[in-house]
Amino acid sequence: MREYLKFYVNGDWIAPEAPKQMEVINPATEEVCGYISAGSAADVDKAAAAAKRAFVTYSQTTREERIELLQRILAEYQKRFDDIAKAVTEEMGAPASFAQGAQVPSGTVHIKAGIEILKTFKFEEDRGTTRIAKEPIGVCGMITPWNWPISQIALKVVPALAAGCTMVLKPSEEAPFSACIWAEIMDAAGVPAGVFNMINGAGPVVGAAIARHPGIDMVSFTGSTRAGIEVARNAAATVKRVTQELGGKSPNIILEDADFEAAVSAGVRSVMSNSGQSCNAPTRMLVPARKMDEAIVIAKEVAEATTVGDPNGNATIGPVVNKIQWENIQRLIEVGINEGATLVTGGIGRPDGLNKGFYVKPTVFANVKNDMAVAREEIFGPVVSILSYESIDEAVKIGNDTEYGLAAYISGSDMKSIRAVASQLRAGQVSINGSGGDATAPFGGYKLSGNGRETGDYGLHEYLEIKSILGYGLKQAAE
CATH class of the missing domain: 3.40.605.10 (Aldehyde Dehydrogenase; Chain A, domain 1)
Structure with a gap:
């Protein structure tokens, strides 16, 4: 004590x-x-x-x-x-x-x-x-x-x-x-x-x-x-x-020419890290509409491989910080289900086998619309929302359609296209293809x-x- x-x-x-x-x-x-x-x-x-x-x-x-x-x-x-x-x-x-x-x-x-x-x-x-x-x-x-x-x-x-x-x-x-x-x-x-x-x-x-x-x-x-x-x-x-x-509700724009499996996997892992309790987490994943089904398969696999449990054990993530946070996350997951988003994995309640502690199921929603609460509110838990776009211009529009502007993420192969997207995003820090860890870069x-x-x-x-x-x-x- x-x-x-x-x-x-x-x-x-x-x-x-x-x-x-x-x-x-x-x-x-x-x-x-x-x-x-x-x-x-x-x-x-x-x-x-x-x-x-x-x-x-x-x-x-x-x-x-x-x-x-x-x-x-x-x-x-x-x-x-x-x-x-x-x-x-x-x-x-x-x-x-x-x-x-x-x-x-x-x-x-x-x-x-x-x-x-x-x-x-x-x-x-x-x-x-x-x-x-x-x-x-x-x-x-x-x-x-x-x-x-x-x-x-x-x-x-x-x-x-x-x-x-x-x-x-x-x-x-x-x-x-x-x-x-x-x-x-x-x-x-x-x-x-x-x-x-x-x-x-x-x-x-x-x-x-x-x-x-x-x-x-x-x-x-x-x-x-x-x-x-x-x-x-x-x-x-x-x-x-x-x-x-x-706060933040950061867009993670995965372009058509990205290494799709790597980008989706990295995006989900990033949100799950620290039990989703990072203000710059890439919680809104934007994928080309024709690749939504593929994104669902990858995200489901990564989320379900995220183990939850005793922080002194070998689990990937531990609990969220307190009961108030836990209850708010549960509320928003329930709202997402009721709004009609596709619950890919996770959901309400503690993970199986955990009857005590503020543990949250790693959760993925797909076919999310940007006016849904799970796309607009900062959930601050291990919850990913996957949205679709038809064009790069639409992806930028959706990415900027938020009251927040802390961070944004872009994955792709053509740097000219990536830089053009980065220049249009209204966020204080933009990460390209997983770049990060610069202690001299301003953050806000x-x-x-x-x-x-x-x-x-x-x-x-x-x-x-x-x-x-x-x-x-x-x-x-x-x-």
Whole structure:
């Protein structure tokens, strides 16, 4: 049983202002696996004050000092790698192999990329006699999700540190254990007191307090579009910068000349990965109408080969994170059936032999129309919807016919055609023929998928203000 009942503020573990415990549920067993404290606005006040004091000195540190700090964090992170992986498996149900092979390594990737970007990033440039300076924005509020818990923390904390900012983190209350280990890593790495602060608690309480706090200069939020809208509303009164990485319903366009079996198989596996709990998952597969039957056969085989079970065993995927998510996925699967989509495999209820835990059957719908709920709503589970198109123009139209715009995918052989399609898709990141894994590429969305970008130098820009110093390059006036 894990207990993290203190918050990390100003370099110390401190008790909450008003002690109140929250249960953490293991989604594989539906049993309590630990406790955290539920923070309040008063706890956020304390953390924000510490971060504001620390900003005075940390914002003046050199590039070299920040690089050295990030290298110490990387070393401590690597020491705690196995501890983090076990925490991720316990708190959100990621299979141990996936936690070890993807969830925790992604944090390593973000730290290493941040170090490399910081080495050459231009914080100043001269245009004639004007100097343009990029300076740390100030105290940053960070609200992170449960689906990639440690990855998303690294994705926000690392560029903020690189920029010279201080911060207050609220990790997901669904997956707080890995975040607490992260705070221990920051402490062990010697992050100066007040630079990094962490308050656990509920989003509508702690998250809202961070968003509206006058002493916090920007907020970086990753989560649902619904929650992102509330963050923006709470932040509006203080006119702070708000960056958001929100939901998605990403099209996966498989062109006529693609390696069809490989493309369909890869698309289904990608959705099933992490139990479908990735905002950029290619959940809308678009195939040529004449190949729908072929797509059904391939997708069915891949989905039914996706084993579901104990995350500490050999299953491909584990449970989804909690009962609320499980029930919402079940509801949408039922809606898809009632709307008339072809249920290829999967469906309502737990997989056979699993009577406990928030497990979902790997599900494939075919002959889906783009006005159906399973094509429009973010299901956030292992559910693929296959749609058909008659022409490339129609495929692009369907791909863009969504309120989201986070990611898109294209498979084919003719690069000229692929590039033409990519240029027309309204999405923040387009992947061609399975390309991925570029830690320097900006990530973020159009439309209701958010504002701003993460990763790479574009991610660092979000934590910087721009100052123009006119006349900076003039020669000193004669006395």
